[in-house]
Every structure is written in structure tokens, then in C-alpha cells.
Amino acid sequence: MTGSLVILQPGHSVATDLGRTKGPAFGLPVNGALDQFSAKAANILAGNADNEPLLELTALDFRMRATTDLLIAVTGAPLDLKVGGRDCPQWEPVSVRAGETVAVRGIRTGLRAYIAVHGSFTVPTLLGSCAPDTVVGFGLKLIEGTELATQRTTAPITQPHYGLPLFRLGLTKPDFTTHPVIDVTDGPDVAEFGTTADLLFTSQYTVSPRSNHIGLRLGGALPERQLTSEVLSRGVPVGAIEVPSREELLVLHRGRGVTAGYPVLAVVTSRSLDVLAQARPGHTITFRKTTVADATATHRAACLELDRLRSTIQTVFGLLGIGAGERWHELSPASGS
Amino acid sequence: MPAPTIAAPAALEIHESGDAALRVVATSGNAEADWATVHSLAGWLATADVDGVHGAVPTYDSVLVEFDPYLTSARQVRAFVLLAMRQLDFTGATVREPRRFEVPVVYGGSYGPDLDRVAAEQGMDAADVIARHTEKTYVIRCLGAPAGSPMMDGPDFPFPVPRLKDPRLSVPAGAVSVAGRQAVIAPATAPGGWCVIGQTPLTVLDATREPLVPYVPGDELRFHAIPEADFDSLAGQFLEARP
Numbered sequence: 243m244t245g246s247l248v249i250l251q252p253g254h255s256v257a258t259d260l261g262r263t264k265g266p267a268f269g270l271p272v273n274g275a276l277d278q279f280s281a282k283a284a285n286i287l288a289g290n291a292d293n294e295p296l297l298e299l300t301a302l303d304f305r306m307r308a309t310t311d312l313l314i315a316v317t318g319a320p321l322d323l324k325v326g327g328r329d330c331p332q333w334e335p336v337s338v339r340a341g342e343t344v345a346v347r348g349i350r351t352g353l354r355a356y357i358a359v360h361g362s363f364t365v366p367t368l369l370g371s372c373a374p375d376t377v378v379g380f381g382l383k384l385i386e387g388t389e390l391a392t393q394r395t396t397a398p399i400t401q402p403h404y405g406l407p408l409f410r411l412g413l414t415k416p417d418f419t420t421h422p423v424i425d426v427t428d429g430p431d432v433a434e435f436g437t438t439a440d441l442l443f444t445s446q447y448t449v450s451p452r453s454n455h456i457g458l459r460l461g462g463a464l465p466e467r468q469l470t471s472e473v474l475s476r477g478v479p480v481g482a483i484e485v486p487s488r489e490e491l492l493v494l495h496r497g498r499g500v501t502a503g504y505p506v507l508a509v510v511t512s513r514s515l516d517v518l519a520q521a522r523p524g525h526t527i528t529f530r531k532t533t534v535a536d537a538t539a540t541h542r543a544a545c546l547e548l549d550r551l552r553s554t555i556q557t558v559f560g561l562l563g564i565g566a567g568e569r570w571h572e573l574s575p576a577s578g579s
Numbered sequence: 580m581p582a583p584t585i586a587a588p589a590a591l592e593i594h595e596s597g598d599a600a601l602r603v604v605a606t607s608g609n610a611e612a613d614w615a616t617v618h619s620l621a622g623w624l625a626t627a628d629v630d631g632v633h634g635a636v637p638t639y640d641s642v643l644v645e646f647d648p649y650l651t652s653a654r655q656v657r658a659f660v661l662l663a664m665r666q667l668d669f670t671g672a673t674v675r676e677p678r679r680f681e682v683p684v685v686y687g688g689s690y691g692p693d694l695d696r697v698a699a700e701q702g703m704d705a706a707d708v709i710a711r712h713t714e715k716t717y718v719i720r721c722l723g724a725p726a727g728s729p730m731m732d733g734p735d736f737p738f739p740v741p742r743l744k745d746p747r748l749s750v751p752a753g754a755v756s757v758a759g760r761q762a763v764i765a766p767a768t769a770p771g772g773w774c775v776i777g778q779t780p781l782t783v784l785d786a787t788r789e790p791l792v793p794y795v796p797g798d799e800l801r802f803h804a805i806p807e808a809d810f811d812s813l814a815g816q817f818l819e820a821r822p
Contacts, residue, residue, distance in 0.1 A: 263633040263634065263645075264633070264634060266633070266634055266636045266643075266645060267621070267625060267634040267635060267636060268722060268727055268790060268791065268792075269722035269723055269724060269725075269726060269727030269728060269792070270726060270727065270791070271724070272633075272645075368786070368789070369789065377725045377726050377767045377768075377769050378726045378766075378767055378784060378786045378791060379767070379786055380786050427595060427597055427598065428595070429596070429597075430594035430595065430596050430602045456770075472739045472740075472741070472742070472758070472759035472760070473759070474638065474639045474640060474641075474759065474761070475638050475639065475721070475723050475730055475761060476602065476638050476639075476641045476643065477600075477602070477635075477636030477637070477638055477641065477642065477643025478596075478643065479596045479597045479599060479600035479643060479645065480597075480599070480600075481597050481599075482596075482597075486746060486772065487744065487745050487746065488744065488745075489745075498724075499724020499725050499769070500636050500643075500723065500724050501636065501638055501721070501723035501724045501730070502724065503742065503758065503759060503761075503772075506596065509596055509597030509598075509600075510597070511597065511598050512597075512598050512599050512648055534595050534597070534598050534653050537597070537598035537648075538598050538648045538652055538653070541598060541648050541649060542648070542649055545649040
């Protein structure tokens, strides 16, 4: 059975997914959820596949009303979550009854939160992704009154002992801080900056209010390119750190243009890109050098954490009969018996 | 039957670019050969559909290969690129017949605010800059930012054109720009650090169809100057290949 929800107060929210991975080959940025760990966790906690459409909220308060019974999960930066006036936990599945309002207030310490709905919802896609692309003008605009059809509805899961959390899944939540440490590897053009490249690791940087999903602008001591030759446009990875102006460092995020002609000083690791996605203007950033091997290991550890969560959720939801989860299977007769 | 030619893989450098991408640079020193190498490699990677490899962004002499570091790794993708280079046939590469595009441009004034400065830097007057810009048939080398911009080897100016020290926060769709030794048209409104010398009234990007832009790398393009008075009558028409 399909369900639906209505946006009451959009704040600054979009419907997105893990990104348009086929986009860069056509000159389009990957875009998608900026904090990929929180987005994946939200979908997993809601019993969805990792890449299904979900809501990304940036900074501002948000409200929506469930028109049918829903199961949701809210992750990302710390916030106050109320469902039908009740305080509810983040990073856990939460039942919403038909007619109840889901209210997110006071997103703090970090910048972005994610709301996944069991069964996800149907939204337009471009090159296989619903992620908005502000440059080409693609994406569903969420305004007051927008109705999203969900592919499933979930009867409320009742908890006889009022006030106790319904689930305790034991996911290690990421830390949120106003002074994040960001891991980077040397960029392919680090040599062009000579000894000034070390400034990146001995200085602190302040997040500028001009930062967005395309890139974060950071104020602080700027490494300087030692060459003056022009650079041919090249593909630049998400996480590339460039020094395009005399005022600020630019750290490209998932909305970045796929090519650029500025040398790449360093590249933020996949795991730290999630941390950067939560940095608010005014937060202070310290960079720490790592290697590709260590960055890969850290990323994989986070993915394994999500794999364990997925496995737990499948067991719990299967036993509760939610969604298309696993059921008890008849054992086939042992051969020879 | 002629004996098969074994072509040595072109000279190649592979650089780490974070934990989820590699930059592969062709270093034969021959710009045409390097361009063909990186585009062949990107095409091969796209059709190979390898687990964990998202895709490739080829430009002039380099290709950025992006991957998911959970499903694969920089080491594995590096090995795969080297394998691809052995598999690629650089001898008899079939090249698609290029399509040709004509782009009308209003140069200078509010359409091309950097025209006079570019002219001064080159020691030319504005009319010479326009003449150089319109006399050449450009090959679209790659699709770049923003939104599938057609990146071309620039007009034959005496000196490379410096990028703006402080990039503009908004450059309109249709802007015709130069930087370094490259030329480009902006398919969509976006920030930009290139010198804008003119603007085309044609619509380059159509977000309602795939592909979003009408050209592919290898296609050819020419600019011609039109008077400002003609801008509005052409505005909104789509850029289409000439029949």
C-alpha cells in the first residue's frame, strides 16, 4: 500500500540521494547528499536501500505531516525531533501515525540532517539520480504543500512501556564538533606550491558564509603556487583543495564543477568530506595529512559499520514483518535423509 | 592478411587524487595523440562497466577516473588503467565523423565585459581579437564545468589569457569566454573565472533531454559576430548541428 506525506514548512530542504555518479562523464557534478554517512544511515534505519531518495535539511527548521502511517529515521547533525508532539530519538527508526506532524527544530553543531521514509518516495530523476543540480536547474522544489507519495506505508510499531525508546540499535554516531579535524591526502599538484604547502597543516581555517554545496571557502594562511604558467582544464575530484583567489582556500564538495584549471593542493578524504558537510560558517577547521591507504581503510571501516547496521535492521524488521525483510525460511530436507 | 601492429601504450603518468579518484596524464608530448589517448581510455572505461568505477572525465591530456573506495581501491583502479592501455587499439581507432556547429556571438559591451582588457593584454585592438576568435574552426576537446561546457583549443592569440584573479559569482548562460589557450561557451549560468568576450543568444543546454548538450568531444564549432540588434530575435533558439 502506498502512503504519503505533505511538507508544511520546507525550511531549506531538498529531495536527494547519494548522487549522480554518471554525471561527471557528461560534465555534470555528482551532487547528492553532502554527508553520505548520515544519508546512508537514515535510509538503512528506515529499511531502505542506501541510495533511495530521502530529504536533506540544511540549517533551518522543518515540518511535514504524514497523511498515512509511516516509518521514518532522522540522522545527521544534532537537533530536536518531535513526532505528534512527542520527543523522539535521532539515529533510530521512528513510527509516525497518519495525521501526525514531524517537526525538526534547532539543527546545531552541524549543518545538515537527513529524513528517510520507509518505502522512500517517487521523484523525477536525471541520469539515474534525483539529486538537485542548481546549475542546470534540475530537481524537485520542496515548498509548503508539496506532497510526496511514498511507496509503502507502515503500521505503527507499539511499545507497551511508554517513554522507552523502541529500538536500541547501537550505531556509533559520528561526532559533531565546531572544531573538526579534516584528513587530506597530498594533491597531484602539491609540488607546485613548494614549501608553502605546509601552511595547510600549521594553520587554522575559518568557514566563510559564502560556502555551499559546490565548495567551502576557508579563510586563513594561504599556500601559494610557485609557478605562473596557465593550467589546462582537468577533471578535479570532489574534495580537491584549490587556491583560486587571494582571499580564501576553496574546498570543492559534491556540487563542484567537474573540470577546473587550478592546481590541486590536497584532496579531502571520503570520510572527512562527510565531516566538512557539517561545518557551519564560523567553525574552525584543522587539516591533518594522511595517506590514500589509510583514508581507504577509514572509509571502509565506516562502510562496515553501516553494513552491520543494515544486517541488524534486516533481522529486526524481518521479525516485525516490516517491508520486504527476511522471513523464516523452511529448511530444505537434508540430502540422504 | 596483414600482420597485426602492436602499438606500445602511450607514455602515461598516474597520480593519486584522493581516495576516490586517479588522475591519468598522457605524456607523449604530442597534444593530438595525448587527447586521443585519454578519450579512448575514458571510452573504454565507460563500456567496461567495472564494479566500483563510477566513470571517467577526459579533458585535454588527462582523464580523472572516479571510483568507490569501498568496492575497489586506488591500487586496483591503477592496475585496471594499465591493463586498459594494453587492450586499447591506438592504431585503427575508428573516429566518428564530426558534426559542425555555428555559434552567433555579440562581442564586447555588456555582452563581453572583458573584451577590451583581453585586447589590451594581447597588444591588439578589440576588432583583431574578434577576428582571431571567429577565423578558426574549433574542435570540441571535452565537456567541462559548468554543465557540459564545450572546451576548445583557444584562438591563436600571441599570449595565454590570464584567468580573473577573483572569479565572478555569476556568468550568464551563453557567455563566450577565453582563458589560457582555451575557449568555451557557458551552457548555464554559473560562477566563472574566465574572461568573457561575448555572448551567444542560442540556448546550449536543454535540461529536459538526455544528453543535455548537443555536442560530443571531437565535434567542430565556429563563431561568427552578429550585431547587438540581432540578439533578441535569435534568443531561445537551440544550438543544433548544421545539416
